[in-house]
Amino acid sequence: MTDVHSAPAQERYRIAVDTGGTFTDVVVGSGRGEMAVGKALTNYDRVFQGFEAAVHRAAESVGWNGPDVLRNADVIVYGTTHATNAVLTGRVANTALLVTDGFADTLLLREGGRRDAFDSKAAYPGPYIPRRLTFEIRERISSEGEVLTPLDEAQAREVLTRLSYDGVEAVAVSFLWSIINDSHELRLGELIEEILPGVPYTLSNRANPTIREYRRSSAASIDASLKPLMADHLGNLRSDLLDNGFAGDLLVVTSEGAVLDVSDVLDRPVLLLNSGPSMAPLVGAAAAPDRETVVVCDMGGTTFDVSLVEKGVVRHTREAWLGEPFVGHLTGLSSVAVSSIGAGGGSIAWIDGGGLLRVGPQSARSTPGPAAYGRGGLEPTVTDACVVLGYLDASGFEGGFVLDRDAAEEAIASRIAGPMNMSVEQAAQAILDVSANHMATAIRHASLEQGVDPRGALIVAGGGAGAMVAAAIGGLLETDTVLIPATAGVLAAYGAHRAPIATEFLSPLHNDTLAFDSESAARAITELKAKAADFAERFDGVGGAPEFTYFVDARYPGQAWDLRVRLVGPPETDGNAAEVIATAFHEEHDRRNGTHDPRSRVEIISWGVRVEVSRPENLNIQVASGGSPQSHRTDQIIFDGESYATPRFRGVTLGPDDSLPGPAVIDQPTTTIVVPPEWNATLDDRSNIYLTRKEA
Known part of the structure; x- marks a missing residue:
């Protein structure tokens, strides 16, 4: 294995960054396939500052030079929630x-x-x-x-x-x-x-x-309203990158689970809506490509995001509302299907008017942050509860500072424990229990609405805070296995390294399988082929050969909504295209809704093509030899109100087939994995960790 510490200054790099509400995560890959990860608090006034700090922390962790990494980066992939937050807040x-x-x-x-x-x-x-x-x-x-x-x-x-x-x-x-x-x-x-x-x-x-009409008007309105904002936001980022010597390509994450050149996004910033959570499912799909259904959970500092992967394919939707369904805002554009709730590590615990404990959706974010961050925060959060219970290593926290346990205890004591007549430890456990129940409920809603029983699915948990509560969520969902990817702490940023360059083109020409107009269909397909070819040509040589996926949006006569039906290839409009489309629609309707009408004609609302250019990904996750896991210390940690002498392990020392019986804690560079007493942890040959429930 190559010694990462010997990487020369002229080495070329690729950087992926995920700017969240609390932390900015980065994954840096070298031209030789070595990987480094870093995390730093998000700076809302100047996003580059948090990005730069995270890159430097990642570089320093493996002996690289941070400024050299920025200067010698060929590609930076940037993911942000800035556009979504602006729309939701009206700014x-x-x-x-x-x-x-x-x-x-x-x-x-x-x-x-x-x-x-x-x-x-x-x-x-x-x-x-x-x-x-x-x-x-x-x-x-x-x-x-x-x-x-x-x-x-x-x-x-x-x-x-x-x-x-x-x-x-x-x-x-x-x-x-x-x-x-x-x-x-x-x-x-x-x-x-x-x-x-x-x-x-x-x-x-x-x-x-x-x-x-509404979706078209809404998409245009939101897109226009974002153009000045995102021109300023991305312009400042590009300026800061140039000032630091970056001369490579800047790609931006979109809601389609893909990336585009920054110029494309500036021309159509509506594609940034809900883009932040779109990367995590790519990691879930890669971690378990053979599983029938995977539920991917990404818990950051501000939100908890849930998405579905079916047979390695990430589920998409055109019904992604910004805000509450029916009364929020909708663009109708295709995006990765993600359900989000305000339940992150920074979610604030509070007592409502009826004396009940609540957690979120308000968040302490990065400023002032949880009380334990020592940055002026006074409200108790999920992170503070994890500090009090002993989950987080206060002295080894990845974020550029030491956690303040006394401040966490004071916040919980004054705002929760005192008013509810509990001990601080009981209040901390209650905060964690309420938060875990919120997340389990979100998973049930997201999966059951799509006809998926979460008890039969593999739960993939990630995000900076996800691995701490993964087993608790698994228990509430009655599942026996939860997977923590090797890159769980930077799930979305790692997904950005895998994301293809891709976009979709639509041609809204109405047609009918019973009275099929082959001339207009041929016109639509010809137009789509030309647009797809032009897009693919722009990125010739950047990645793999372009892939073209054709589809139609169709419905039964009288239906209010349509279904997207993917086709094997471009329809042969002068052949049996009508029959092929009708058959594919009946099958998709039956799969999605449990019923179909093979004798009915099918209305085609629009024709479309997705163009995808894969980007080479050669990151090698460092894997220790393992074989005899040794804890570096033992802490008293509270599980369900009872204190246990719990060994802590450094994740970088664990290797394939290492097995740890709970209770145990695994400290990774960007996350903490908590293994409760009734669970075991086992590593595979890619450093993924499987949490499995012990037999009764």
């Missing part, structure tokens, strides 16, 4: 929406759903863009693409001139049936450039070319 650009005359309420009415279908008095929540900044433009195009009402350019000019005085920072345009004929949207774009030079804008047919 986006002051944006105007221009719509077809008569359709100003599209964003208000959404798709007509309610949280409670029987509550007729529930008021509609406000639209993403307020009505005072929504303007109706006189124009109309039919569903066949015919111009019914020409674009009133004089009125459009008046509206745009008014926007110049209203402090508008971005503009979204969404005209009816622009997916069939986009001439009016294109012309309005030209007028925006003329009258509002320098103001970013988004045309709905480019943001999301879908037949669904």
Whole structure:
């Protein structure tokens, strides 16, 4: 094995970074396949500072030089929750929406759903863009693409001139049936450039070319509102990287479970929504490619994310709401299907008006952080509970500082233990129990809604805090095995190293398998092939040969929603394409819904292709020889209210087939794995750790 400490300064590197709400995680790979990981607190004012600190910690852990790593990096893959957080908090650009005359309420009415279908008095929540900044433009195009009402350019000019005085920072345009004929949207774009030079804008047919009016308008509105923000955010990052000598390619993680060049993302920042959690499932898919179903859990400092992998394929969705379903915001774009709740290591414990203990969704984040961080935090968190119970090694915590146990005890004592008449240890255990129950419930909801019983699935747990509660969650879900990947502490960042360069193209041309229009189908496929080929050509030589996956969005007549159906290859539109599509749709409908109607015709709503260019991944996880695991010390650790003399092991000393009976704690560089008394831990030949329940 190559000695990583001898890596020369001219060595080339690849860096993947995941900027979370509390920590920034990095995985650094050298050209020789060596790997280093690091973690540092996220800096909200200047994201590069947390990134740089994490890179330096990773480099120092294996004897590399941090500044050299940045200077000699060929590729940096950047993942961030900045766009999602901005939308959820409303901290986006002051944006105007221009719509077809008569359709100003599209964003208000959404798709007509309610949280409670029987509550007729529930008021509609406000639209993403307020009505005072929504303007109706006189124009109309039919569903066949015919111009019914020409674009009133004089009125459009008046509206745009008014926007110049209203402090508008971005503009979204969404005209009816622009997916069939986009001439009016294109012309309005030209007028925006003329009258509002320098103001970013988004045309709905480019943001999301879908037949669904609300989703197209919502995608355009969110995309436009993010353009100034993300141009500033990514611009600052690029500037800081250049100042530190970086001259390589900057790729950005998208919600599709892929990466794109930073220029593509700046042109279409809506792809960043929900992108943060999209990488972890890639690690889950690689860790257990042969399992029928894998439930991937990523617990960071702020959130707990759940996703499903079926036979090695990550599940995607176009129903990813930002906020609550039906009353939040929806783009309709394809993204990795992830359910998130506010249950991370920094989730704050509190007592509600009824005297019940609650945990989250509020988070201490990186500033001020949990009380144990010693950065001014006074609220007790899950991390503080883990410190009090003895799970976390206060002196060996990876993050650039020493944990303050006294501060953790004081926070829990004053805010929880005292008011609830408990000891500090009892209160800490209660905080952990409540948090674990929240996470187990989230897994049940995410899996059962998709027809998956979590008791029969493999649970893959990761994130900086996930391995501490993995066994507790496994117990609540009645599963016998939980897998902790070797890179669990930096799950999303490691996934970014594996992520392909990929995107999707859509052609929203309606068709019908009973009265199949082969001419329009051929036109759609030809258009998709051309776009896919152009995209693949841009990345020729960067990775492996491009892969093209064709699909249709289809439904039975009268259905409100459609299904995405993947096809073996591009449909032979002059052959039996209608029969092939109908058969594939019936099978997918039966798999997803447990029923199908083989005698029914199928409506095709849109045609699509996903282009994927794999990126070479040659990281070698360092594996010790193992064979005789030795603890480096024994601590008194509390499990279910009882104190146990518990050996602590350094993960870097453990090797294949090493087995540790619980109770035990394994200290990894970026996470801590807790093995309760009723569980065992076993390592495989890739340093993954399997937690298995002891036989009764």
